[in-house]
Amino acid sequence: MSDVLQYTVQGLAAGSFYALAALGLAIIFGVLGVVNFAHGAFYMLGAVTAAVLLDTTEIGLWWALLVVPLLLFGFGVVVERLLVQWLLRLDPLYNFLLTFGLTLLLVDLVKRKYGVSGLPYERPEVLDGRFELLGVGLPKYQLFVLIFSIAVCLVVWLVMTRTRIGMIVRASTERPELARALGINVGRWVTPVFGFGVALAGLAGVLAAPFRAITADMGNDFIIILFAVVVIGGLGSIVGAVVGGFLVGLVEAFGQAYAPTYAQILIFVLMAAVVLVRPAGLFGREETA
Amino acid sequence: MNHKKFAAGTVALASGALFLTACGGGPSSSGGDFTDDKIVLAVLNDQSGIYKDLSGPNSVKAVEMAVADFKKKYGDDAVVDDIEIESADHQNEPDIANTKAQELYDRKGADVILDVPTSSAALAVANQAKTKKKLFIDIGAATTELTGAQCNKYTFHWAYDTYMLANGTGTSVTEGGAKNWELVYPDYEFGQDMTDQFSAAIEKAGGSVDGTIATPFPNDNFATFLTKAASGEPDVIGTMQAGGDLINVVKQYNEAGLRDRGIDLAVGLMFITDIHSLGVEQFAGTTFTDAWYWNMDEEARAWADRFTEETDTRPSFAHAANYSAALQYLEAVQAAGTDNADKVVDQLEGKKVDDVFLRNGEIRAEDHRVIHDAYLAKVKDADDVKEEWDYEEIVATIPAEEAFRPAEDSDCSM
Structure with a gap:
């Protein structure tokens, strides 16, 4: 029983990264129609930036959770203005290739500057140690990651459903023509939405910094799982991305515990099963898929 | 055309x-004995991927240092004046390594290929060396196959192998009182080989392996694997992960607080660059086997200082071994008076060597395993670190004859 609790928390903590990053991916896909292959690289940049900030300016985790997403938002805006926007009218494949190329570029630049063996990172002492729950010592940091990311997902969800901006973004996502016909300037929201999506990937990177290896390659496998998450949740679906993220985290953890060799395959088995039963994903709608 | x-x-x-x-x-140059009137040393390794920092471009620098030292030592008496260095990136892919090795031997006129990390890539290059009858001195790869069933006359294995790592760490940690082990390993050739060697060493020393867990490779989430490994309350968890995966294991091992529960961590293969990248705090107390350490004595340190002037970083054992291999190759050429591979091999075989890297070294004639003293190392506590890269404490020296697999246990026939 105690093991099951432990695996659950571990799975949900791992799922937090997937959920946050997939949320960004889903929003970008929804509004821009861009399958952002560079999302893994942005996640990596988030972690690397946090490590560099700590090393050079002693900005620790707390401030990094604010500063890094802001920096990456700015970076996302630049990328969208300089590159992505020119290909929006063309086949989605063009932007897929663009972001793929961007990934290679970013990964190699980071390798050049910081090498390949990774950067050190220390978390605040408050988050060291364990928290006793039902007789099981759960790492405080994992609980923090879990609570923090659920909070962020909730805020994003509230913004999306309860505010005017959210309504416009959702309208632009789901019925862009209709939104335009109603006089909404859909194009105006494209750049900030892209930046916001990138910032979410960066935030996931900052959270990962204290307990994942911070290397230029850390996003390479991450992005593949992330695509699985988005497919499971439903392309462009905000709730789907979050639920998919946590679900994949859990599958990974229980897979590692009970069928270690098949842990990663299980994720894709789940993906295949979901696509067979619901081609648009758990929360996707047929039209948007 | x-x-x-x-x-x-x-x-x-x-x-x-x-x-x-x-x-x-x-009169110094006896050009007739040299195929193209020059010696070409080729460093074939990972110049851009996961092994770049522990070997990579800085190994080329180390080889340059060897050439400079050789020229300084012999001056006008050197049998050859023109010594060139080539380097190529094999990206840890056996196919690329194979093609690059052919290119280096055939078109770049390489007399010897050095380094080649990644076992599968090393075995591919060994095969080329055998076909082309040119020398290959492996440093970066760990497989004992190079001096086992797949050995050949032109291939030498210089620095370390899985037997050395498992025998050193597995034996000494078990004899130190940690009898019950759980092994976590990446599910590919290196990981499987290491797990077999570790299990053998542990059982021979009177310990037992209670469980082994195969993990995907590469992988960034080990939390659950570690929880599972710890559930049987072993004395020690042995991890065979390397590079970035190792860093993930160590971070998550600390996260789970297993050390506080009295479960130690032993690492199969670790380079000083790993400690540097993760920070010494995270690794503190970890035991592992090292082939060489830059700060282990005056001689090593003096060489490391020179290396640092060139590269701005401290050398890993792979850097020192590349230097040593290049230098001993050139010495053999000097003694043979030719670059003819068969004659150079004759010079190398059975030679006893002491240099900055090889202590009590011997280039074993039977299987071309280069044996030398190995070291059981412990990562220092952060408080004991006196300068940057001062991370290791050498706990014990494993004498050359005990450190490596005995020649009679090898399947090698040349």
Whole structure:
């Protein structure tokens, strides 16, 4: 029983990264129609930036959770203005290739500057140690990651459903023509939405910094799982991305515990099963898929 | 086509001219014994991927240092004046390594290929060396196959192998009182090989392996694997992960607080660059086997200081081993008076060597395993670190004869 609790928390903590990053991916896909292959690289940049900030300016985790997403938002805006926007009218494949190329570029630049063996990172002492729950010592940091990311997902969800901006973004996502016909300037929201999506990937990177290896390659496998998450949740679906993220985290953890060799395959088995039963994903709608 | 012919003609003329001047010129150069009147050392390794920092471009620098030292030592008495260094990136892919090795031997005129991390890539290059009858000195790869069933006359294995790592760490940690082990390993050739070698060493030393867990490779989430490994309350968890995966394991091992529960961590293969990248705090107390450490004595330190001037970083054992291999190869050429591979092999075989890297070294003739003292190392506590890269404490020296697999246990027949 105690093991099951432990695996659950571990799975949900791992799922937090997937959920946050997939949320960004889903929003970008929804509004821009861009399958952002560079999302893994942005996640990596988030972690690397946090490590560099700590090393050079002693900005620790707390401030990094604010500063890094802001920096990456700015970076996302630049990328969208300089590159992505020119290909929006063309086949989605063009932007897929663009972001793929961007990934290679970013990964190699980071390798050049910081090498390949990774950067050190220390978390605040408050988050060291364990928290006793039902007789099981759960790492405080994992609980923090879990609570923090659920909070962020909730805020994003509230913004999306309860505010005017959210309504416009959702309208632009789901019925862009209709939104335009109603006089909404859909194009105006494209750049900030892209930046916001990138910032979410960066935030996931900052959270990962204290307990994942911070290397230029850390996003390479991450992005593949992330695509699985988005497919499971439903392309462009905000709730789907979050639920998919946590679900994949859990599958990974229980897979590692009970069928270690098949842990990663299980994720894709789940993906295949979901696509067979619901081609648009758990929360996707047929039209948007 | 014409251009190529023309270029080839020019090269032929030029080398002919060189040949003549060499013969007519100084008595030092006996050009006739050298196929192209020069020696070409080729470093084939990972110049951009996961092994870049622990070997990579800085190994080329180490080889440059060896060439400089050789020239300084022999000056005009050197049997060859023209020593070139080539380098190539094999990206840890056996196919690329195979193609690059052919290119280096055939077109770049390489007399010896050095380094080649990644076992599968190393075995591919060993095969080329055998076919082309040119030398190959492996440093970066760990497989005992190079000096086992797949050994050949032209291949030498210089620095370390899985037997050395498992025997050193597995035996000494078990004898130190940690009897019950759980092994976590990446599910590919290296990980499986290491797990077998570790299990053998642990059981021989009176311990037991209670469980082994195969993990995907590469992988960034080990939390659950570790929880599972710890559930049987072993004395020690042995991890065979390397590079970035190792860093993930260590971070998550600390996260789970297993050390506080009295479960130690032993690492199969670790380079000093791993400690540097993760920070010494995270690794503190971890035991592992090292082939060489830059701060282990005056001689090593003096060399490391020179290396640091060139590269701005401290050397890993792979850097020192590349230096040593290049230097001993050149010494053998000097003694043989030729770059003829068979004659150089004759010089190397059975030679006893002491240099900055090889202590009590011997180039074993039977299987071409280069044996030398190995070291059981412990990562220092952060408070004991006196300078940057001062991370290791050498707990014990494992004598050369015990550190490596005995020649009679090898399947090698040349």
